[in-house]
Amino acid sequence: MEHRNRITDRSLIRSKPFLDKEASARAKREIDTFLDGKIDEWNRTVPYARHFEGKQVHMPYYRQSLIEHCWRIRLMRSAQANALHRITKLHAEAAKLYAAYQDEEMLHDMLFMQDAERIGVAREEIYATEPSFYTRLLAGYLYFVAEHEKPLGVICYSYLVEYTTQKITPKQIKAMGESLGKDHIRGQAAHLNTDLVEDHTQDMWDILSLLIDNEQDLADVKRYLAEIQDLLKMFFEDMYRLHGADEAQAA
Helix, strand or coil: CCCCCCCCCCCCCCCCCCCCHHHHHHHHHHHHHHHHHHHHHHHHHCCCCCHHHCCCCCHHHHHHHHHHHHHHHHHHHHHHHHHHHHHCCCCHHHHHHHHHHHHHHCCCHHHHHHHHHHCCCCHHHHHHCCCCHHHHHHHHHHHHHHHHCCCHHHHHHHHHHHHHHHHHHHHHHHHHHHHHHHHHHHHHHHHHHHHHHCCHHHHHHHHHHHHCCCHHHHHHHHHHHHHHHHHHHHHHHHHHHHHCHHHHHHC
């Protein structure tokens, strides 16, 4: 009987990317236009969508958003490390880039924790507060995608977060610097500075473009982005119901 190599990992093989430089740029423009439409939809349909851009911040909502940010980063880094393990079997260069990204982002929960402490939220309170059902649901979705579909979907989460951060967060940080005081948002400002200086949006696209193997993958990127936004929308609707709606009703 003839023996063959039983190893099926593709990362040993250096194959030509499906998207060349020009095709990758065209695909990115198309995906970015898709996300711009999703941002417009978000602003129209999600309660408090632009709340942090206003002159006043509703503190119960803000407190909980900081706690959830700490937990989301904690849970996402585990889910993303799992995806990284999967990517190492598919594409060595993409794995290298994603590992570098994780190195830069891994401890950013501490930045949000420091801002929480600045408004009187003790670390013990954060540790004692369970992440919301929808935060846990998002983490579970990313595990499912990596295990049963393709890690491309997990990178879509990072791309969505980095792209919308680049588009939206500078306005929020500027406004919160005035409403809360710059000293109270130093952690979030540092987080944003890392994202912009390191150009994490482009980093995520570079990884995505390496993992796109065919036209179906391009279509699936939009599907993943839409599904992830739906999960995030449910989270923010629940946040508003629990921590923001009382102020709206009082007004």
